[in-house]
Amino acid sequence: MYNPKTFKIEDKAKIIQFIKRYNFGIINSIDSPNQKIVSSHIPFLLERTDDGQEDLLCHFAKANPHWCLIEQNPKVQIIFSGPHAYISPKYYINTSVPTWNYTTVHVTGNAHIISKSNDRLEIIEKLVSDHENIPDGWDLSYLDSSFIATQMNAIIVVKVTDLTFDAKFKLNQNKKEDDIKKVITQLIANGGTDKDCGLFMKNELLSN
Numbered sequence: 001m002y003n004p005k006t007f008k009i010e011d012k013a014k015i016i017q018f019i020k021r022y023n024f025g026i027i028n029s030i031d032s033p034n035q036k037i038v039s040s041h042i043p044f045l046l047e048r049t050d051d052g053q054e055d056l057l058c059h060f061a062k063a064n065p066h067w068c069l070i071e072q073n074p075k076v077q078i079i080f081s082g083p084h085a086y087i088s089p090k091y092y093i094n095t096s097v098p099t100w101n102y103t104t105v106h107v108t109g110n111a112h113i114i115s116k117s118n119d120r121l122e123i124i125e126k127l128v129s130d131h132e133n134i135p136d137g138w139d140l141s142y143l144d145s146s147f148i149a150t151q152m153n154a155i156i157v158v159k160v161t162d163l164t165f166d167a168k169f170k171l172n173q174n175k176k177e178d179d180i181k182k183v184i185t186q187l188i189a190n191g192g193t194d195k196d197c198g199l200f201m202k203n204e205l206l207s208n
Contacts, residue, residue, distance in 0.1 A: 001106050001166055006174050009105075009167035016054065018105055018167065019046050022082045025107075027058070029069040029076050040066045044078065044160075045130045056109065056160040057123050067113065067156040074110040076160060085197035087172070091186045092179045101183075101197055105167040109160040120157040121148075171201045180205055 009015060019025075023046070028039045045057040056078065060067040070076070084102035089095070114120050125140055132138050140148060172180050184206070187198025 001104070001168060003166060003168045007168050007170045009169050012165070015105055015165050015167045016046060018082060018103070019044070019080050019107070022080050022103075024080075026079045027066075027076055027111075028079070029066060029111075030073060031069055032073070038066050038069055040064060043127070043131065044080075045127050047126070053161075054163050056107065056163065057127060058158050058160070059124065059127070060156045060158065062154050062156050064156075067158065070111045070113060070158065074112065076109060076111045078107040078109070078160065080105045080107070083193065083197040083200040085187055085190075085194045087183060091183045092175070093182055094176060094179055096175070096179070099172075101171050101201070103169045103171070103200060105165060107160075107163050107165055109163040111158050111160045114157040114159055117152075120152060123157050123159070124152070124155075169204060171204060173205065 024041065024043050026039050026041055028037055031038050040060060042058050042060065047055050047057055049055055082103035084100060087099045087101050089097055114123060121140075128139060129137075143151075172183055175183075180201070184198045184201050187194045187201070189195075190198070
């Protein structure tokens with residue numbers, strides 16, 4: 001990813017927070033024999049390990065052949081995207097040209113298929129618990145063991161380790177402060193996904 005210093009994010013805590021918030025990612029693998037890139041859209045759980053590092057947990061449908069590539073080549077790239085918006089020159093005070101503001105984190109790592117039944121079930125329980133983040137949320141105890149076994153047989157559980165991060169928040173940091181403030185005001189006024197981007201800009205650039 002082209003990532004100029006102006007937009008590059010190196011604060012690890014900020015990157016981790018971003019992934020946890022925008023955890024529906026795109027995982028990419030290289031299919032060398034067929035000379036193509038294979039991608040899947042799946043949710044992830046970022047987990048801190050005992051040694052202070054991070055792993056990403058996920059699962060594939062067994063019917064999805066993407067997981068077979070992991071057996072051949074464990075190296076993967078995962079892309080997480082956050083708020084983004086078109087920026088019209090009319091949003092600025094000073095003369096400029098159209099652009100697009102966006103936020104993204106690219107993660108590279110090594111994917112491992114989890115084979116032990118207890119480990120597989122534990123990861124699925126963690127994924128469910130992370131997303132059922134409401135009081136009295138649903139959990140696997142609602143299902144009988146035979147149904148769980150059938151469903152577990154239909155998925156491939158994966159852990160991605162040895163993570164490296166490349167984060168980019170392109171949010172008009174290269175513009176004057178009055179332009180940044182006017183863009184934020186306009187995006188929030190636009191509503192919808194523009195408002196999401198404006199609020200992210202406000203928190204990132206004006207919170208201090």
